[in-house]
Amino acid sequence: MYFAALLARTEDGWEASDTELDDVETLSDLAELAREASPEDDTVLVLIEQEDAWFGVVRIDGEDDPRIYVSDAAAAARSSYGEILLTDELLGREPGDDSADLDSLDLDGTEEPDGDSDDDEDGGGAEAVPHSPVGDSEILDDLGVSEKELKALDAEDALGSIAEALGASEVLETVR
Numbered sequence: 001m002y003f004a005a006l007l008a009r010t011e012d013g014w015e016a017s018d019t020e021l022d023d024v025e026t027l028s029d030l031a032e033l034a035r036e037a038s039p040e041d042d043t044v045l046v047l048i049e050q051e052d053a054w055f056g057v058v059r060i061d062g063e064d065d066p067r068i069y070v071s072d073a074a075a076a077a078r079s080s081y082g083e084i085l086l087t088d089e090l091l092g093r094e095p096g097d098d099s100a101d102l103d104s105l106d107l108d109g110t111e112e113p114d115g116d117s118d119d120d121e122d123g124g125g126a127e128a129v130p131h132s133p134v135g136d137s138e139i140l141d142d143l144g145v146s147e148k149e150l151k152a153l154d155a156e157d158a159l160g161s162i163a164e165a166l167g168a169s170e171v172l173e174t175v176r
Contacts, residue, residue: 002081003159005175007045007168008038014168018175021048021081027058027066030084034060043143047159047172050079055158057150058085059139067136071155074131090135093128140165 008015017037024030034044041062049055054075059067068085076082088095137147144165153161163172 002048002050002079003176004046004048004081005159005172006034006037007047007163007166007172009043010038010040014163014166014171016168016171016175019046021084024084027068027084027087030058031060031066034058034066035063045162045166047162048081048085049155049159050076050081052156054079054082055153055155056082056085057139057162059136067139069133069135069137069139069150071133071153071158072131073129073134075155077129086129086134091129 002021004019004021006017006019008017015037019033021030024033030046034046035041038044038060044060046058046060047055048058054070054072056068056070056076061067068087068090070076070082070085070090073082073086073091076086133151137150140150140162141147145162149165150162159172160169163169
């Protein structure tokens with residue numbers, strides 16, 4: 001089970017909308033979806049959580065490249081939704097690195113993290129992905145969530161904590 005929401009900052013505060021990621025295949029698709037939520041090129045946050053195992057934040061500021069933070073790359077790698085966020089650049093890999101082929105994992109978005117990637121017989125896939133946070137841990141600094149606070153969040157209640165720090169908990173709860 002996953003939850004995804006868009007939080008768009010407007011003159012009147014934050015506006016939230018839930019979103020389906022079933023038709024989103026790439027980070028570019030996700031960024032386009034986020035930009036459509038804010039016609040004024042304001043900041044848009046895409047908040048994603050998967051089965052209380054990991055969470056991700058994608059920040060879109062106008063036409064700038066998306067900024068990404070994922071709380072647990074290994075857990076996210078077991079999810080088709082996490083695969084959208086785990087770009088080669090984010091993981092510090094060269095594009096096309098065969099030892100990190102997430103497509104070979106046969107993901108459908110319902111995988112449960114088992115915490116044990118040593119069972120990979122083919123030597124590829126999730127074991128090349130760190131079991132730690134990846135991405136821009138300062139993604140929310142200017143919005144009131146420090147790097148230290150972001151890294152300390154538990155996946156179970158991270159989105160609520162982020163929304164609370166942004167002053168957007170009520171609008172997030174309306175779409176939950």
